[in-house]
Each structure stands twice: as C-alpha cells, then as structure tokens.
Amino acid sequence: MRDRASDLPIAFAAVSYSAGPVMILDRISLMLEPGAPTALIGPNGSGKTTLLKLAMGLIQPTSGRMTWGGRSGGPPVRRAFVFQKPAMLRRSAAANVAFALSAAERSADRATVNALLEQVGLGARASRPARRLSGGEQQRLALARALARNPEVLFLDEPTASLDPSGTKAVEDIIAEIAASGVKVVFSTHDLGQARRLAADIVFLVTGRIAEHAPVQQFFASPASAQGSAFLRGDLVI
Amino acid sequence: MDGSSALDLILAGDANLFAIVRLSLLVSLSATLLAAAVALPLGAFVALKPFPGRDAVIVLLNGLMGLPPVVVGLLVFLMLSRSGPLGALGILFTPQAMILAQTILIAPILAALTRQVIEDLWTEYRDELSAMNLGPLASVGALLWDARFSLATIMLAGFGRAAAEVGAVMIVGGNIDGFTRVMTTSIALETSKGNLSLAIGLGIILIGLVMAVNAIAWTVRRWSENYAG
Ligand SMILES: Nc1ncnc2c1ncn2[C@@H]1O[C@H](COP(=O)(O)OP(=O)(O)O)[C@@H](O)[C@H]1O
Ligand SMILES: [Mg+2]
Numbered sequence: 146m147r148d149r150a151s152d153l154p155i156a157f158a159a160v161s162y163s164a165g166p167v168m169i170l171d172r173i174s175l176m177l178e179p180g181a182p183t184a185l186i187g188p189n190g191s192g193k194t195t196l197l198k199l200a201m202g203l204i205q206p207t208s209g210r211m212t213w214g215g216r217s218g219g220p221p222v223r224r225a226f227v228f229q230k231p232a233m234l235r236r237s238a239a240a241n242v243a244f245a246l247s248a249a250e251r252s253a254d255r256a257t258v259n260a261l262l263e264q265v266g267l268g269a270r271a272s273r274p275a276r277r278l279s280g281g282e283q284q285r286l287a288l289a290r291a292l293a294r295n296p297e298v299l300f301l302d303e304p305t306a307s308l309d310p311s312g313t314k315a316v317e318d319i320i321a322e323i324a325a326s327g328v329k330v331v332f333s334t335h336d337l338g339q340a341r342r343l344a345a346d347i348v349f350l351v352t353g354r355i356a357e358h359a360p361v362q363q364f365f366a367s368p369a370s371a372q373g374s375a376f377l378r379g380d381l382v383i
Numbered sequence: 384m385d386g387s388s389a390l391d392l393i394l395a396g397d398a399n400l401f402a403i404v405r406l407s408l409l410v411s412l413s414a415t416l417l418a419a420a421v422a423l424p425l426g427a428f429v430a431l432k433p434f435p436g437r438d439a440v441i442v443l444l445n446g447l448m449g450l451p452p453v454v455v456g457l458l459v460f461l462m463l464s465r466s467g468p469l470g471a472l473g474i475l476f477t478p479q480a481m482i483l484a485q486t487i488l489i490a491p492i493l494a495a496l497t498r499q500v501i502e503d504l505w506t507e508y509r510d511e512l513s514a515m516n517l518g519p520l521a522s523v524g525a526l527l528w529d530a531r532f533s534l535a536t537i538m539l540a541g542f543g544r545a546a547a548e549v550g551a552v553m554i555v556g557g558n559i560d561g562f563t564r565v566m567t568t569s570i571a572l573e574t575s576k577g578n579l580s581l582a583i584g585l586g587i588i589l590i591g592l593v594m595a596v597n598a599i600a601w602t603v604r605r606w607s608e609n610y611a612g
Contacts, residue, residue: 203513226514232507235529235607244525248515274610294515 152213152223152297153179153329155200160209162195169195171353172209177298181345182320182330184361186337188381191350193333194229197300200331201226222249225296229303231287233275238267238286241275245293261289265319281312288319299323301332305339317343337377341365349373351381392584399561400581404588407565410478410552411545414485419538422490426497427523431505444498447491452484456554459484463555476557481565484551489541496537500530532607539600543593 155177162170170192177183177200185193198204199211202221213219234241242261243253251257262268265285270278275286284304291299304320305313313336320343324330334340340347340361347364349357349372356370368374375381392400429440461467463475463483474480504526512522527534549567556563558572566589573582 201514203510220516221514222516226510228510228514232511234508234525235532245515248512248517248521290515 150214150216151179153177154214155298156212157199158210158212160199160206160211162192162199162204163207169353170199173355175348175355175358177329177331179329182324182332182343183346183348184340184344185331185333185348185350186335186340186376187350187356188376190352192353193350194302196348196350197226197302197331197333200224200298201300223294223297224300225291225294225298226300227284227287227291227302227304229306231283231290233278233283233286236275237272238262238275238278238282239271241286242289242293245290249294251293251295257293261292262286264292264322265289266315279312281308281315284308284312284316285319288316288323292323296328298329298331301330303333303335305334305336313339337365349376351376392581393588397584400584400588402561403564403566403569403585406478406563407546407567407589408592410481410565411485411542413482414489414545415538415542417482417486418490418493418541421486422493423497423527423534426494427501427527429494430498430501431519431523431526441495441498444491444495448495450488450491451550452488452548453550453554455484455488456551459487459551459555475555476559476563478556478563480555481552481563484555485545485548488548488551489545492544493537493541496540497530497534500533500537501526504530532603535603536600539596539603543596546592546596547589 157173157175160170160173161168173196175196185196187193195204199206201224202213202218203226211217213224234244236244239258239262242258246253246257246261259268259271262271265288267278267282267285267289270282270286275283278286288304301320305316308316317339320330320332324343330343332343344361346358346360348355349359349364349368349370351372356372357364357368359369364373365377368377372381426444429437429444459480460475462469463472463480464470465475472479474483508522508526508529512525517525547567549571552558552563552565553568553571556565556568558564558568564572566585570582570585570589573579573585
C-alpha cells in the first residue's frame with residue numbers, strides 16, 4: 146500500500162464548482178501539503194464540505210484543474226473520508242470495519258479488525274450493532290473504517306459537530322494520534338478552539354472563496370483579512 | 384358443533400385436509416420464491432439505475448401492487464388456454480398454472496417494495512460507498528445484504544398475499560379435488576355446499592398460517608433490531 150505513488154500534495158488550480166446556476170466554490174487555488182493537519186473554517190454554507198469532497202475526488206470541478214501528487218484523477222485508493230453524519234452499515238461494529246478493509250482490498254482478519262477498533266477505543270463494542278452505538282462511538286467507528294483504508298490523506302468533515310465535550314475530546318485525541326503517525330489530516334470545523342488545538346494551518350472560506358490561508362498562530366493572532374477579524378470576533382455577517 | 388368437528392378433523396390429521404394444506408403451502412411458497420428471483424433484482428435495478436421511463440416503471444410497479452387476483456387469473460387463463468400463446472405448455476388446471484398466476488400476482492409487490500427499500504438505503508449509503516471506492520456490483524451486494532431483514536419481511540408479505548387469494552387459483556387451477564384444490568378454494572366450495580365443518584377447519588388453519596407468518600416477520604424484525612441494527 147505504502148509503496149504506491151503519493152497523492153500529496155493536493156493542488157487546486159483555479160478550481161470552481163457550481164450546482165446549476167449556483168456558484169459554490171469560486172476559483173479556489175490551494176496546496177494541501179504533507180505534514181501537520183490543515184483546518185477549513187468559515188461560516189455555514191461557505192463551501193467547506195464541497196471543498197473536502199473535491200479533494201477526495203468524490204465530485205469533479207466545474208472548471209479549473211486538480212492534481213494529486215502531480216497526477217490528475219485516479220481512484221481514491223490512498224484517501225479516506227469521514228462524513229459529518231457517517232452512515233453506519235446495518236452490521237456490527239466489527240463487521241463495519243471488516244467491510245471497509247475488504248473494500249480497500251486488505252485482509253479483514255480478526256486481529257486487524259480488533260487492532261483498528263482498539264485504536265479508536267471501541268474494542269469492547271466489537272459485536273454491537275453499529276447503529277446502536279452512541280453518536281461519539283459512531284464517529285469513532287467511522288474513523289476506524291477510514292483508517293482501514295490505510296490512508297495517506299484523511300478528510301474529516303466537522304468530526305465533532307454533534308458531540309458533547311468528552312466525546313469531542315476522545316475524537317480529537319484520536320485525530321492527533323493519526324496525524325502524529327504521518328497521515329495528512331484535512332478537517333473542517335466550527336470549533337475555533339479545535340482548529341487551534343489540532344491544525345498547523347488554517348484555510349478560511351467565505352462564500353466559496355478562500356479569504357485567507359495562513360499558519361495557525363498567525364491567523365488567530367492577526368488575521369490579514371477584515372473578514373477574518375470579523376469571523377474571530379463572531380460577527381461576520383454574510 | 385361445527386367448530387368442534389372441524390377441530391376433530393384437524394386433530395385426527397385428516398388425510399384429505401392435509402393434502403389441501405400441503406398444496407397451498409407448496410404453490411404459494413414456490414410462487415414467492417419465483418417472484419423473488421425476478422422481483423428482487425428488478426427492484427434493485429430500478430432503484431439504482433437511471434434509465435429513460437424510470438418514473439413510469441415505478442408508477443406502474445406501484446399500481447400493479449393492487450392487481451385483483453381474479454384479473455390475474457383471467458389473464459393467465461387466456462395465456463394458458465389451448466389457443467393462447469402458452470397453450471402448448473398444457474398446464475392449465477395444474478398446480479404449475481396456479482404457481483404462475485400467484486407469481487404474477489405478487490411479483491409487482493415484491494419489486495415495488497424492494498425498489499423503495501433499496502433506494503432509501505442507497506440514498507443513505509451512496510457517499511460512504513463511493514468514498515470506499517466500491518464498485519457497482521459490490522455496492523449492490525452490500526445494499527441487498529444490509530436490507531436483508533426488510534427484504535425478508537417483504538417476501539413474507541408476498542407469501543401472505545399469495546396464500547390468502549382465491550380468485551386466481553380458482554380460475555387457473557379449477558379447484559380439482561385431490562389435484563388443484565387449495566385451502567381458499569375449498570373453503571369457498573365447502574361453504575357453498577353447506578359443509579361448514581371442513582370449511583371452518585380450513586379457515587382455522589389458514590388463519591393460523593397467516594398468524595405464524597406474521598409472528599415470524601415480527602421476530603425477524605425484533606431480532607434484527609437487537610443484533611444487526
Ligand atoms: N448539490 C448541491 N446543489 C445545490 N447547492 C448545493 C449543493 N451542495 C452544496 N450546495 C450549497 O453550496 C453551499 C456550500 O455548501 P457546503 O459545501 O456544504 O458548505 P459548508 O460545508 O461550508 O457548510 C451551500 O449554500 C449549499 O446549500
Ligand atoms: Mg459542511
């Protein structure tokens with residue numbers, strides 16, 4: 146798996162995405178480099194989810210060009226995605242992970258499944274029906290399924306949006322661990338504290354455009370854009 | 384008095400009664416399996432594949448769920464009668480004809496409900512399965528498997544409908560004693576002859592079977608909720 150050509154960096158060159166007449170992303174130019182996590186922040190509807198789906202290759206740009214490791218296209222073999230509301234297969238937690246392993250053409254033996262469940266703290270939940278798990282547990286199971294792909298890049302769409310503080314902490318700890326293991330993590334969030342805790346750089350989106358892309362300290366200390374300052378103050382009006 | 388003699392027949396394991404029940408089960412189970420073999424793939428296909436006229440097909444399938452059994456019987460009768468397109472088969476007034484009629488009766492029910500179940504599940508799974516880079520065939524497999532409990536319930540509903548109908552089997556089977564007589568047709572016949580004890584005995588068994596089918600459906604549902612979510 147690891148010997149395949151790298152998908153990084155992921156480059157957006159003047160990428161636009163529209164649905165019918167509605168321009169959702171407008172001439173995005175962006176490099177997602179290997180290394181520490183990148184956070185996407187911005188108001189609701191600014192295009193964070195759409196940008197993540199483009200980077201995953203789930204949708205295609207309306208115009209502009211995208212490359213992964215200098216190549217265009219190719220199946221998302223080394224990429225994984227955790228959706229904001231992950232769909233749980235109607236099977237046990239273990240069977241969900243086993244399914245993801247098989248889909249990635251990896252051996253779904255018991256030891257591998259258990260190791261992945263342990264990694265997200267669900268070792269004791271292996272035989273539970275996935276849809277009966279709590280919100281936080283489902284989010285962690287989705288992380289285990291994503292890790293089953295042995296990804297080089299992991300996209301997370303608002304991974305803690307619906308979780309309580311302890312659930313959030315658990316998921317953040319796992320994300321930090323994954324990032325430390327060398328996986329490039331790209332996540333969107335509404336939680337500025339989370340962006341600060343996990344990310345090395347911030348991509349700040351407003352109505353489908355990148356208003357700012359800066360190292361995390363710089364963005365939070367002195368945002369370069371007026372919209373950035375307004376967003377941090379909590380009074381960005383669209 | 385009639386009720387107790389009906390019970391006597393059941394308890395005594397009356398051979399004639401047993402043959403009638405056996406044929407009913409055989410015909411309706413065969414029809415359910417045959418209909419499922421056609422309708423499940425068809426329903427899944429319509430659910431997943433965009434094609435011209437898809438909406439019309441969906442409306443047609445949903446409408447055909449309400450097919451009157453006597454009309455299906457008449458249609459199959461015309462097909463199988465000597466001058467009909469399938470007359471050469473020579474199966475009119477045989478159990479095969481009854482299986483064919485019930486298959487046609489319930490196939491639209493199975494297809495329409497399967498289409499609905501698979502389409503809903505696909506809406507839910509679509510992004511997830513694409514992100515796993517799963518091919519079309521494997522995706523269909525995953526959907527059918529994850530819908531297995533709903534599909535089982537759908538098949539039980541189809542079986543219930545087949546076992547309970549009288550119009551179609553009466554017309555294409557002819558209600559021939561010892562050959563094509565099933566529970567519903569003999570209940571109609573025995574009642575008209577005034578032979579109420581046999582009619583009641585069969586009625587009790589038919590209701591018992593329908594109850595059993597529903598109990599199975601309910602148990603499957605409960606089990607699935609507890610063990611597979
Ligand atoms: N397929 C679609 N068709 C039409 N509008 C869409 C579609 N997908 C997203 N949008 C719109 O695009 C905008 C950006 O959506 P999204 O990327 O989900 O934003 P975010 O994740 O930042 O909240 C929203 O206004 C949303 O309603
Ligand atoms: Mg979003």
